[in-house]
Amino acid sequence: MRYDSITEAIGNTPLVRIDPAVHGLRNIDLYAKLEMLNPFGSVKDRPAWHMARPHLEAAADGDGTVVELSSGNTAKALALLAGMHGLKFKSVTNRMRVPEIKELLLLLGAEIEELPGRSECLDPTDTDDPLTHFHRALSDPSSTYLHTDQYFNPRNTEAHAAGTGPEIVKDLDGRVPDWFIACVGTAGSSTGVARVLREHDPGVRVLGLVAHKSDFIPGIRTIDEVHQVGLFDPGTYDTIESVTSGEAIDGMVTLIRRCGLLSGPTGGAAYQGAVRHLRDADAELEGTGERRTGVFIVCDRAESYLSYVRRRRPELLGRADRGNSAASLTDAEARAEACAVDVGEARRWTAEGDPRPLVVDLRSPHAYAALHIEGSVNIVDEVFDELVRGGLPFSKRTPVLLACPVGEKSLRYAALLTRMGHPDVRSLAGGIVAWRDAGAPLVRE
Numbered sequence: 357m358r359y360d361s362i363t364e365a366i367g368n369t370p371l372v373r374i375d376p377a378v379h380g381l382r383n384i385d386l387y388a389k390l391e392m393l394n395p396f397g398s399v400k401d402r403p404a405w406h407m408a409r410p411h412l413e414a415a416a417d418g419d420g421t422v423v424e425l426s427s428g429n430t431a432k433a434l435a436l437l438a439g440m441h442g443l444k445f446k447s448v449t450n451r452m453r454v455p456e457i458k459e460l461l462l463l464l465g466a467e468i469e470e471l472p473g474r475s476e477c478l479d480p481t482d483t484d485d486p487l488t489h490f491h492r493a494l495s496d497p498s499s500t501y502l503h504t505d506q507y508f509n510p511r512n513t514e515a516h517a518a519g520t521g522p523e524i525v526k527d528l529d530g531r532v533p534d535w536f537i538a539c540v541g542t543a544g545s546s547t548g549v550a551r552v553l554r555e556h557d558p559g560v561r562v563l564g565l566v567a568h569k570s571d572f573i574p575g576i577r578t579i580d581e582v583h584q585v586g587l588f589d590p591g592t593y594d595t596i597e598s599v600t601s602g603e604a605i606d607g608m609v610t611l612i613r614r615c616g617l618l619s620g621p622t623g624g625a626a627y628q629g630a631v632r633h634l635r636d637a638d639a640e641l642e643g644t645g646e647r648r649t650g651v652f653i654v655c656d657r658a659e660s661y662l663s664y665v666r667r668r669r670p671e672l673l674g675r676a677d678r679g680n681s682a683a684s685l686t687d688a689e690a691r692a693e694a695c696a697v698d699v700g701e702a703r704r705w706t707a708e709g710d711p712r713p714l715v716v717d718l719r720s721p722h723a724y725a726a727l728h729i730e731g732s733v734n735i736v737d738e739v740f741d742e743l744v745r746g747g748l749p750f751s752k753r754t755p756v757l758l759a760c761p762v763g764e765k766s767l768r769y770a771a772l773l774t775r776m777g778h779p780d781v782r783s784l785a786g787g788i789v790a791w792r793d794a795g796a797p798l799v800r801e
Contacts (some may be wrong), residue, residue: 360610363437365395365406367519371651380612383641386630387533387651388617389524391545396433399520399654402435403544406515408501411502418442421467423501429656430506430542435464443502450722453573453738456660471720481789486512506542508586516548524549524651525556532557536636536652538623538628539565539576540596543588544742546652547755550592562798564593565629570687570764571601574664575622580762581797595633603628605669612658620661623654667738682741682768694771696785699794702757706731713780719764719788725801729759729791737765744772751767755780763787 369391374386391399408422422438424430427449438445446467452458458569461468506512526530532553546564553560565580566571579598582588590596602619606740608624611617619627619716630652643649667671667719668681685693697705705731706714715732735743737760743749750756756778758766763786770783782790792798 359654362440363405366401367394368523372615372617374615374627378610379627381631381634381638383644383646384534384634386634386650387528387649388611388615388623388627389520389651389653390617391520392617392619392623392654392657396429397435398433399545399653400429401433402515402519403509403512403542404430404437404504405510406518407511408434408437408502411441411504412437412441415441415443415473415502418686419504420444420500422444422504423448424506425449428454428457430504431461431466431769432457432464434504435437439465441659445500447523449549450720452669453572454661455663457574460487460660468504479625480673485727506544510587512542512544513551516545518548520545521549521552525553528649531649532560533651535563535634536559537563537565537626537633537650537652539573539589539599539626539629539653539655540582540593541575541577541622543582543585543592545594545655546587547587549653558635561594562592563629563633564596565625565668566598566699567597567625568598568600568764569762570690570768573599573604573621574627574661575620576604576625588684592640597629597633599625599629599670602633603768605665605672605794607631608658608665609672609792610638611654615624617654617655618658620656621664622656623652624670626652626654640780667741679729682744682772684763685768690768690771692771693774694767695774695782696763696767696770697782698785699791699796702784702791703796705755705758709753709755711753713757714750715757716761717788718760718769719757723761723788727792727798727800729786730799732759737769740769744769744776752776752778754778755782757782758786759784759791760787761787762789 370390372388372390374388381387395403421444422434423446425448432448435445447461448469450471536553540546550562566579567576569578587598604621604625607628608619608621611619611627630650634650715729717728717734718733718737718740720736759771760766763784766783770781773781
């Protein structure tokens, strides 16, 4: 197989059947679409090339900078494509959460600019967010940057409608799967593939998977975040369900160790969510003699996520589990053991408490810099997690109010500290978003 350019190798990825002995579904054939085998390593290769191509052709003189609001696979693909065409690439983000990705982008020659941002995802309706201002400046017709705009560019979706979807149908010998399972990030792949599959068979069922509110899974948005993405349409999905980071890593390990697929956590989440969702349908098919088919996408590879796994499941990498982890708590345990206070009670406590509580903001430094509760201290959740194990910078006698974006993560840490013997730790219900929406004062750094 010979190509004149590496871009010709984008697409036509394999569709691999998962051994039923692994997933346990007796009446449903489950297939993995291996987008990890695209030449730059991810499902984002397709839309990156499709979105960037007009810009690259227009900048044939090799002058200009491609810019994308991305901290992951889209940035990686665009950095390579820009470099191939003699252009620069800049990744703009409010939080680079996976160290290996940041280091890889630097190796690829990318410039990384981290801006203050009030949420973990671009929210174009939040006119006070510096990230939103930057996005608007990039989108201005007078901008000198070559902006691919993955959140709103229809070519993101078109790349999958032209390639990924038709390839699935072709590899199933012209049949359409009964279920298509997709993790939702920019919503480009799920929207594009769903459109094509429904053109062939309107009866196909589409399951969208989002990250649990209190969790972070690379490449997957929470349900609150996906509503901020311009390409997201709830009508695309018959069902939307959440998955946890624990499920994502469990699925990742299964695909790696049982199937020989070097999947990252997004593929693991897709696999685990698919099997969980299809169990009931599989039971209903028992004894009917009928068989059904499901397809999910393995988005990228494992190598870039070793620190992500190390932090959450150190035993998988031969390290002792140090315990004291908020991730080990179930939602029910967190709700039962933590004290959550609403904005009104939190304001009274911080103003009149004797002693007044230490307010700990668990968001990223950039979100904190944009707006925060006056007098609060910023300890990023990942750092706070390490401090819980190694020694917190305050005593057990100190009353503490924990705040995060929407109150889910802070609730888990409040429950964990309560278990550890801290007598007065509370979580801000609804997080900084609720504080802002209630009109409570916030200050800039």
